[in-house]
Amino acid sequence: MKKRVTFDYIQAEQFFTERELEQMAPQVRKAHEMLHTGAGPGGEYTGWVEWPHVYDRGEYGRLKQVSAKIREKADAFVVIGVGGSYLGARAALEMLKPAFYNQLPRAQRGGPEIYFAGHQLSASYTAQLLRLLQDKEVYVNVISKSGTTLEPALAFRLFRAFLEKRYGKKEARNRIIATTDKARGALKQLADEEGYETFVVPDSIGGRYSVLTPVGLLPMAVAGLDTDQIMEGAADAVSLCSKSDIYANPSYLYAALRNLLYNKGKTIELFVGYEPSLLYMAEWWKQLFGESEGKGGKGLFPASLNFSTDLHSLGQYVQDGRRDLFATTLWIEGTRERVAVPEMENDLDGLNYLAGVTLDEINAKACAGAMLAHTEGGVPNLKVAVPEATPYYFGQLVYFFEKACGISGHLLGVNPFDQPGVEAYKRNMFRLLGKPSVT
Numbered sequence: 001m002k003k004r005v006t007f008d009y010i011q012a013e014q015f016f017t018e019r020e021l022e023q024m025a026p027q028v029r030k031a032h033e034m035l036h037t038g039a040g041p042g043g044e045y046t047g048w049v050e051w052p053h054v055y056d057r058g059e060y061g062r063l064k065q066v067s068a069k070i071r072e073k074a075d076a077f078v079v080i081g082v083g084g085s086y087l088g089a090r091a092a093l094e095m096l097k098p099a100f101y102n103q104l105p106r107a108q109r110g111g112p113e114i115y116f117a118g119h120q121l122s123a124s125y126t127a128q129l130l131r132l133l134q135d136k137e138v139y140v141n142v143i144s145k146s147g148t149t150l151e152p153a154l155a156f157r158l159f160r161a162f163l164e165k166r167y168g169k170k171e172a173r174n175r176i177i178a179t180t181d182k183a184r185g186a187l188k189q190l191a192d193e194e195g196y197e198t199f200v201v202p203d204s205i206g207g208r209y210s211v212l213t214p215v216g217l218l219p220m221a222v223a224g225l226d227t228d229q230i231m232e233g234a235a236d237a238v239s240l241c242s243k244s245d246i247y248a249n250p251s252y253l254y255a256a257l258r259n260l261l262y263n264k265g266k267t268i269e270l271f272v273g274y275e276p277s278l279l280y281m282a283e284w285w286k287q288l289f290g291e292s293e294g295k296g297g298k299g300l301f302p303a304s305l306n307f308s309t310d311l312h313s314l315g316q317y318v319q320d321g322r323r324d325l326f327a328t329t330l331w332i333e334g335t336r337e338r339v340a341v342p343e344m345e346n347d348l349d350g351l352n353y354l355a356g357v358t359l360d361e362i363n364a365k366a367c368a369g370a371m372l373a374h375t376e377g378g379v380p381n382l383k384v385a386v387p388e389a390t391p392y393y394f395g396q397l398v399y400f401f402e403k404a405c406g407i408s409g410h411l412l413g414v415n416p417f418d419q420p421g422v423e424a425y426k427r428n429m430f431r432l433l434g435k436p437s438v439t
């Protein structure tokens with residue numbers, strides 16, 4: 001039987017009273033009303049709330065056909081996008097595919113190598129990726145909701161030129177898939193003129209909430225992930241996170257607690273994972289919460305740590321530095337790999353006491369030890385857990401955090417669905433670049 005994402009706050013209880021938490025309940029109910037009726041700020045961008053039930057099955061079927069073709073024909077698949085237009089897919093791939101996926105033999109992978117581009121402006125990265133692709137069969141998915149973001153637009157220009165030079169204009173068109181707005185933007189116009197296969201980013205879903213749309217689903221399907229399971233997990237999380245009562249809805253309880261802790265001066269939230277495969281889940285989570293909440297001089301600062309690695313770098317700060325932190329650990333109950341410590345004849349490293357114990361068991365003790373130490377050091381610890389890293393639980397997790405974020409933003413009193421602050425650097429950059437018509 002399928003289990004559920006669980007949330008516990010046992011190691012944060014000493015930092016607030018039950019009464020204080022209860023007092024959050026009416027605000028959460030109000031936030032729930034605002035989110036579900038669309039009456040709150042940004043209500044026009046709440047299409048993701050029911051999305052796992054209402055997504056376009058016809059488009060989804062086409063997406064699976066396109067991905068099957070790419071899996072068969074491509075050696076390399078390049079996903080071009082930035083922010084919400086790449087982080088969700090990358091989080092899924094890192095969490096769910098083998099750690100050394102691109103290095104595996106083709107037969108074992110069953111599909112193309114996958115690369116990301118257009119998420120930065122690095123000449124070295126871009127040039128080296130283009131060289132790497134020189135002798136491979138390449139397909140490109142360019143993803144941009146607005147269709148005008150500089151980083152992916154520049155990368156697409158370069159990769160399009162690469163494909164056109166390599167295959168000619170006509171064949172290049174068959175190898176480009178554009179995921180963008182259904183009607184607006186430069187990318188949509190280009191896609192229509194060139195006749196690219198296109199998928200739609202729905203109007204009512206902002207970039208950072210778009211992982212369960214074709215934005216995330218096409219790259220995931222090309223990587224061979226079971227997207228049916230991802231959508232099923234998300235749909236089950238819609239029910240799990242549907243009640244307005246904080247005690248009956250784990251994502252609302254999480255949202256309430258992070259606001260309660262924030263109001264007590266714990267203004268930095270550390271997302272902690274104990275698997276390197278969660279590094280991009282953390283990046284996705286940071287954009288989701290950072291872009292949703294950091295506005296109007298308010299908002300928790302979302303940071304991330306990868307333990308036990310970072311226990312040996314930032315662990316000192318967490319234990320002993322400024323006490324404005326709390327941690328939210330994402331814990332995966334079990335991995336499919338069983339790695340046991342071998343017994344050695346001459347126990348010179350003194351580790352025979354661990355002989356037969358698995359790395360998973362040791363990692364769990366590192367987690368328990370760190371959570372206890374940090375709690376004692378004044379850092380409240382929240383914990384989100386899933387039974388295993390599977391597509392189904394990825395779908396649940398994504399929706400759990402999205403719902404918590406929407407509610408949390410309303411609790412904070414901001415519009416959780418806009419990002420006006422991002423424009424400031426763009427204006428400066430465009431002015432410095434001499435873009436026509438920048439004021």
Ligand SMILES: O=P(O)(O)OC[C@H]1O[C@](O)(CO)[C@@H](O)[C@@H]1O
Nearest residue numbers: 083084085144145146149207422
């Ligand atoms: O999909 P687009 O429109 O290229 O945007 C990419 C990212 O850039 C931002 O718009 C910020 O500039 C994010 O909100 C978004 O996820």
